[in-house]
Amino acid sequence: MTLTLDEGVRIVAFAREVIELDFKGLRADDPEGLDELLLENRGVFVTLDSYPYGSLRGCIGYPEPVMALGKAVRDSALSAALKDPRFPSVKADEMASITVEVSVLTEPRKVRVEKPLEYPSKIKVGRDGLIIRKSWQSGLLLPQVPVEHGWDEKEFLSHTCGKAGLPPDDWLVEGIQIFTFQAQVFTEKEPKGEVFEKKLIE
Numbered sequence: 001m002t003l004t005l006d007e008g009v010r011i012v013a014f015a016r017e018v019i020e021l022d023f024k025g026l027r028a029d030d031p032e033g034l035d036e037l038l039l040e041n042r043g044v045f046v047t048l049d050s051y052p053y054g055s056l057r058g059c060i061g062y063p064e065p066v067m068a069l070g071k072a073v074r075d076s077a078l079s080a081a082l083k084d085p086r087f088p089s090v091k092a093d094e095m096a097s098i099t100v101e102v103s104v105l106t107e108p109r110k111v112r113v114e115k116p117l118e119y120p121s122k123i124k125v126g127r128d129g130l131i132i133r134k135s136w137q138s139g140l141l142l143p144q145v146p147v148e149h150g151w152d153e154k155e156f157l158s159h160t161c162g163k164a165g166l167p168p169d170d171w172l173v174e175g176i177q178i179f180t181f182q183a184q185v186f187t188e189k190e191p192k193g194e195v196f197e198k199k200l201i202e
Contacts, residue, residue, distance in 0.1 A: 001037065001040060002184065003037070003104060003184050003186075005186075005195075005196075005197055007034060007037060008102070008104075008184065008186030008195065008197055009186065009195040010031045010034060011031070011034075011069075011073060011102050011104070011186060012100055012101070012102050012186050012187070012188060012195045013031070013195070014028060014030070014031050014070075014073060014074075015046050015073050015076075015077040015100050015102050016077075016095070016100045016188075016192070018073070018074050018077040018078060019077050019078065019081045019090070019095060019100075020092070020095055022078055022081075022082075023092035023095075028074070030070050034070075037069060038068060038069050038070030039068050039069070039070065040068065040069050041065040041066065041067060041068055041069070042065050042068075042069040042072065042104055042105065043061070043062050043063050043064055043065050043066075043072070043104075043105035043106075043107065043108075043181070044061050044062055044069060044072040044073055044076055044102065044103065044104050044105060045059060045060070045061025045062075045063075045076060045102070045103045045105070045142060045183075046058075046059070046060065046061060046073065046076040046077045046079075046080045046100065046101070046102055046103075047059040047080065047100075047101040047102075047103065047142075047187075048080050048081060048090065048098050048099070048100060048101075049098065049099050049101065050097060050098060051097050051098060051099050051190055051191050052190075056086075056087075057087060057090060057094075057098055058079075058080035058081055058084040058086075058087055058090060059080055059084065059142075060076050060079035060080040060083065060084055061076045061080075061103070061105075062075075062076065063105065063108060063131060063140055063181070064107070064108065065105075065107055069104065073102060077100075095191070096191055096192075097191060098191055099187060099188040099189075099190065099191055099193075100187070100188050101185060101186065101187035101188070101198075102185075102186050102187075103142055103143075103144070103183040103184070103185045103186075104183060104184045104186075105129070105181050105182070105183045106181050106182045106183070107181065108131055108179035108180065108181040109179060109180055109181070110177065110178070110179050111123065111178045111179065111180055116171060116172045116173065116174065116176065117172065119153075119157060119171055119178060120152075120153040120154050120157065121153075122180075123153050123156065123157070123178075123180055124153070124201070125146045125147060125151065125152060125153055125156055125201075126143065126146075126147050126200040126201030127143065127182060127200070127201055128143055128180040128181070128182060129141060129142045129143040129145075129180065129181045129182065129183055130156060130157065130160040130178065130179070130180060131160075131178070131179040131180075131181070132157070132160045132161055132163075132164050132166070132170075132171065132176060132177070132178050132179075133164070133176070133177040133178075133179075134164065134166055134170060134173070134175070134176050134177070137164045137165050137166055138164050139160050139161065139162070139163030139164025139165070139166070140160070140163065141156070141159060141160045141163055142183060142185075143181075143182065143183050143185070143200055144183075144185055144198060144200055145159075146159070147200050147201075157171040157178075158171065184197060185197065185198040185200065186198070
């Protein structure tokens with residue numbers, strides 16, 4: 001199900017409310033009128049960025065559609081704020097200088113190739129997010145990441161390997177598993193400001 005801009009706006013507002021009310025010991029109510037959408041199992045990531053510098057402050061989510069979207073947004077928002085091991089927990093007064101972004105994902109699909117050199121031709125920067133798996137190691141990068149950094153497809157593959165703790169050229173190794181997914185990305189222009197849908201590819 002594709003989200004409308006109004007639905008995206010309300011999902012982002014919900015993610016922010018979940019975090020801000022949690023600081024007060026309260027639980028945010030699900031947005032009214034979105035029952036069907038919120039009950040649909042979807043993968044989702046919540047990203048928090050410092051404003052106005054845009055540096056990452058937290059990003060956690062579920063790549064697979066393992067739970068209802070409403071619960072996934074709730075859990076991901078709290079985890080991005082409080083449980084991202086790369087950063088100290090967000091403090092209540094920080095939320096006035098943090099933008100909230102929600103990425104709603106399609107189900108990952110395995111990329112099938114005859115030889116690893118074909119992988120760059122099977123993915124597209126601006127359209128695809130990547131998951132790379134090898135044995136117990138796994139790394140994920142959202143579709144907006146290579147766009148923001150100006151990477152091409154080979155660089156995208158290499159950086160996703162790095163996210164998995166693998167050498168950057170391991171995407172060329174036989175037996176690697178690569179999955180693509182797409183996302184609708186809704187983000188605040190400024191803290192508590194206008195929400196828009198990021199168009200990653202023209």
